[in-house]
Amino acid sequence: MTLPPDPHLALVRPVAPHTRAGCEDCLRIGSAWVHLRLCLTCGHVGCCDSSPHRHARAHAGAQAHPIVESFEPGESWRWCFVDERMT
Template sequence: MVTIPDPHLAMVRPVTPRTPRGCEECLIEGSPWVHLRLCLTCGHVGCCDSSPMKHARRHAGSDDHPVVRSFEPGEDWRWCYVHEALV
């Protein structure tokens, strides 16, 4: 079986986290988060799906930036929200 790479990986760019201290929206709203995700298209830092506001998923959908990586220390996995899969 041949595995075809996720086409959304073409959207991955070298990025700098826009808010390295935490989720961009949660910092503004004063909301808590559980884990952080870094958008690999623009550098948006958002909270994960286990967080109350799910800002990383919202950003992926509203800005059409589907690929994130974990922004947690020691983690280096990437996720595509469109395919709901590790990439």
């Protein structure tokens, strides 16, 4: 079964990452992260759901920016937090 296109893809914009140094929120509070995600609406770099603070998901909820892309070298997938699926 093929899913219809995710309507949240309309929120994807050309973005530049706010930082390449790591999760911008973890850097601010001095915390560690596991993997990084790039918000495709504004360029926020946040940590994944396996990280202690789950900053990418928190950003998506607080800012209504649902689509992220892996910010890990060699990975090229996107995730929609609203629909909980790959896009």
